[in-house]
Amino acid sequence: MSLPKEYLTELNELNKELHLKKPQDVIQFCATYFQNRLEEQRKQLWNLQPRAQSIGLNLFPSKHERIEESSPLLFKQPFTNDDPHSRHVDEDGDTQISTDDPASSRSGSSAPAGGIFKTGFEVGEENKSFIANSVDPSTPFQFNTRRASNVVQVNQQQLQQHNIPTTFNINRRTSVSAETLNPNGIKDDWKPPVFEKSPEQLQRLSNSVVKNFLFSSLDQDSLSTVIAALKEVKLPANTEVIKQGDEGDYFYIVEEGSVDFYVNGAKVNNSGPGSSFGELALMYNSPRAATATAETDLILWALDRLTFRRILLAKTSKKRQLYESFLKEVPVLNNLSLFERSKLADALDTEFFKPGEVIIKEGEVGENFYLLSKGEAEVSKESDGVIAQLKRGDYFGEVALLNDLPRQATVTAKTNVEVATLDKRGFQRLLGPAVEVLKRQDPTKH
Numbered sequence: 163m164s165l166p167k168e169y170l171t172e173l174n175e176l177n178k179e180l181h182l183k184k185p186q187d188v189i190q191f192c193a194t195y196f197q198n199r200l201e202e203q204r205k206q207l208w209n210l211q212p213r214a215q216s217i218g219l220n221l222f223p224s225k226h227e228r229i230e231e232s233s234p235l236l237f238k239q240p241f242t243n244d245d246p247h248s249r250h251v252d253e254d255g256d257t258q259i260s261t262d263d264p265a266s267s268r269s270g271s272s273a274p275a276g277g278i279f280k281t282g283f284e285v286g287e288e289n290k291s292f293i294a295n296s297v298d299p300s301t302p303f304q305f306n307t308r309r310a311s312n313v314v315q316v317n318q319q320q321l322q323q324h325n326i327p328t329t330f331n332i333n334r335r336t337s338v339s340a341e342t343l344n345p346n347g348i349k350d351d352w353k354p355p356v357f358e359k360s361p362e363q364l365q366r367l368s369n370s371v372v373k374n375f376l377f378s379s380l381d382q383d384s385l386s387t388v389i390a391a392l393k394e395v396k397l398p399a400n401t402e403v404i405k406q407g408d409e410g411d412y413f414y415i416v417e418e419g420s421v422d423f424y425v426n427g428a429k430v431n432n433s434g435p436g437s438s439f440g441e442l443a444l445m446y447n448s449p450r451a452a453t454a455t456a457e458t459d460l461i462l463w464a465l466d467r468l469t470f471r472r473i474l475l476a477k478t479s480k481k482r483q484l485y486e487s488f489l490k491e492v493p494v495l496n497n498l499s500l501f502e503r504s505k506l507a508d509a510l511d512t513e514f515f516k517p518g519e520v521i522i523k524e525g526e527v528g529e530n531f532y533l534l535s536k537g538e539a540e541v542s543k544e545s546d547g548v549i550a551q552l553k554r555g556d557y558f559g560e561v562a563l564l565n566d567l568p569r570q571a572t573v574t575a576k577t578n579v580e581v582a583t584l585d586k587r588g589f590q591r592l593l594g595p596a597v598e599v600l601k602r603q604d605p606t607k608h
């Protein structure tokens with residue numbers, strides 16, 4: 163009998179990790195590995211809550227929701243007394259299920275978090291009788307909702323339609339502890355991993371990986387931390403390194419070989435030595451945006467999610483963070499994918515203008531495209547006077563670049579103005595589907 167695909171995926175991932183880390187205590191390793199997977203999944207589920215709510219589901223029933231005697235405990239993690247899925251008795255003696263809202267702090271049990279296996283497999287007396295009741299994950303999907311009558315049947319098609327992964331055991335009650343959802347998703351007692359490296363590996367790292375642009379802005383301490391946390395991964399050609407839709411675990415830098423990227427089965431990209439990939443899911447806590455497959459044998463350096471977020475992301479992608487939310491507000495960029503938007507953010511520069519300053523002058527050669535991020539500006543023509551007003555989220559300077567013409571109008575700051583600028587090359591390469599929209603909306607043709 164063959165196992166369901168999701169099980170095989172989990173086991174393959176574990177296998178990959180075992181090969182990478184070759185732990186001495188295999189059982190402890192597997193236990194910790196699955197504990198971390200579980201936390202990640204719950205977090206992912208939390209991110210899906212808005213989408214689930216849009217189809218009438220609540221993945222996080224209220225913390226104080228009473229258990230109906232007839233309702234079974236939907237998922238059991240039998241390792242700690244502090245199990246967020248367990249029943250516990252609250253001050254006024256009521257039995258409750260703890261489904262802590264991840265946005266609020268951990269509450270309920272006063273027992274210290276046991277942590278997997280730290281308690282020697284203690285199972286709270288209260289919990290024991292429920293373990294047997296855990297729902298078989300192979301049963302049809304059921305979400306428990308907040309409503310009284312309570313169980314909503316959701317078929318796989320509906321989940322897929324709304325892009326909610328069907329791979330996890332949706333039958334369980336989910337909980338994300340506050341610990342896993344602090345702003346960076348980083349535990350306070352977090353310590354970066356350290357992978358010992360031979361002089362030969364260090365030499366290779368200093369010849370190649372450290373030259374990746376992401377490392378250039380790291381101070382010496384951060385650089386040492388990241389280098390220690392990198393682990394070498396050698397993979398044969400045709401290996402799937404990342405699968406579209408999966409959760410993000412590692413960020414990769416290519417030392418040798420080349421990688422193909424596929425979105426919905428179509429090849430969209432290829433990258434070689436010195437490049438990096440796998441950052442999007444880690445930055446945005448989103449599912450993997452593409453499948454990455456080894457075109458040739460590969461030597462990669464992998465950086466775990468937490469070190470990536472805490473060190474690399476914190477120090478290097480200020481610009482992405484700065485522009486991330488603004489770019490979402492720009493109507494003309496609505497159709498850009500997350501990938502396109504973040505590449506665009508990387509390429510933007512910021513310029514400031516005082517009231518009355520000319521940003522673009524009619525008749526001059528056009529070099530930049532502009533997105534107005536702060537303030538107000540006006541467009542005028544010598545022949546017609548003021549013809550348009552611009553505010554946050556508006557763009558200008560596209561006409562000259564699209565048509566290879568001199569500037570068709572003057573743009574002047576009315577207040578203090580901040581603009582994000584994109585040079586001609588970036589304009590041609592990075593605006594993707596937005597270019598068609600810009601052409602359609604050409605103000606000189608209306």
Ligand SMILES: Nc1ncnc2c1ncn2[C@@H]1O[C@@H]2COP(=O)(O)O[C@H]2[C@H]1O
Pocket residue numbers: 404410423425430431438439440441442443444449450451452453454499501502
């Ligand atoms: N066109 C593309 N769209 C999305 N991701 C891409 C593309 N080309 C390369 N990638 C990389 O593929 C990675 C897949 O995992 P992530 O979504 O974490 O990050 C993604 C990017 O680093």
Ligand SMILES: Nc1ncnc2c1ncn2[C@@H]1O[C@@H]2COP(=O)(O)O[C@H]2[C@H]1O
Pocket residue numbers: 522528541549550557558559560561562563568569570571572573605606
């Ligand atoms: N009616 C208009 N005619 C010309 N340019 C306009 C008009 N309205 C807005 N603009 C913007 O003003 C910009 C001046 O520089 P560009 O010609 O490159 O691109 C132009 C447009 O982005």
